Amino acid sequence: MQAGPKQLFSEELRGRFGEANRVLVLTGAGVSAESGVPTFRGGGNAAVWKGIPFEVISSAGMLERDLPAVWEWFNYRRGLLEALKPNPAHEAIARWQDRFSDFTLVTQNIDGLHQAAAAREVIELHGSIWRARCVHCAAHHNLRELRIDNGVPACFDCGSSMRPDVVLFGEMLPAGAFERAAAKAAVCELCFVVGTSAVVYPAAAIPEIARAAGAYVVEVNPERTPLSELCNEVLTGSAGEILPLLG
Ligand code: BJW
Ligand code: ZN
Helix, strand or coil: CCCCHHHHCCHHHHHHHHHCCEEEEEECHHHHHHHCCCCCCCCCHHHEECCEEHHHHCEHHHHHHCHHHHHHHHHHHHHHHCCCCCCHHHHHHHHHHHHCCEEEEEECCCCCHHHHCCCCCEEECCEEEEEEEECCCCCEEECCCCCCCCCCCECCCCCCEEEEEECCECCCCCCCHHHHHHHHHCCCCEEEEECCCCCCCCCCHHHHHHHHCCCEEEEEECCCCCCHHHCCEEEECCHHHHHHHHC
16 A cells, blocks of 8 residues: 555564564665666666667676677676665665574675675675676686776686676576575565566575465565565565665
8 A cells, every 4th residue: 555654564564573583685676776776677777788688698698609798798887886885775674684683685686785785694696796707717806806897807717718707697596595595585484575576587486485485575666576466565665765664
């Protein structure tokens, strides 16, 4: 129901928020929208880059065909991110880690803004734009320390090409990341799904697992998503306004 802030949440949600121990939050691009990060779907500026739709440039196939173009795309986005700061939604979520005895933050975002808001443990399902990894050996490199503006960087350890440490379409998620998130989803009491269109799997399965296991599932999004029907409560609006009202 749309109403003023006082009636935005049900009594049921207030009560559960006050009493829950095991809480899981799944975030998507929308949680960073108020920081100025474009979303992927729903009118985001990054939906097409140099005429290439993002699901093509951010795909495993493109990595094989044109690694320099993939680097150019991620360098461009890292450049945009450098000046951006966490917003009140990231800050509220970071506060929750001290409020609940068993708190899990799972993000699809690669922007590092949860960590910038002092979130301590973040399960990054789709990797990080701030890391590169070698296509050959296990080496990882911190891109906050190493500037890469042009071309394909070479691994310091073995000399092979490096790639952005992000999960592109058609690629597997980092080993164990989904499994850890799914295990927490299966035992959480309260699950928030914030700023995701909930169309990309397996991430979108996390709230489905929580709901199936009996958790109270709350969506925070200005738009309805395929998940809305499954949720116990849908808070319609922007994350930066709604989450700080909860606590
Ligand atoms: C606000 C707001 C505000 C705005 N406040 N909210 C089952 C069925 C069909 C296909 C598949 C399937 N299982 C797997 C697949 C394939 C594929 C997939 O899911 N495809 C579907 C799209 C159909 N999945 C994969 O390929 C995954 N890998 C995999 O499954 O491995 C196994 C496998 C391997 C080989 C073959 C087959 C299987 C990997 C997925 C990786 C996704 N990668 C990307 C790019 C990362 C790098 C980059 O940034 O370029 O991750 S895609 C892109 O989408 C990015 C995001 O993390 C992800 C999700 O997007 P998100 O976060 O939901 O953002 P938006 O923009 O979609 O939505 C924003 C929302 O915010 C909107 O709802 C707004 O309303 C809202 N909003 N302002 C609150 N202020
Ligand atoms: Zn290497």
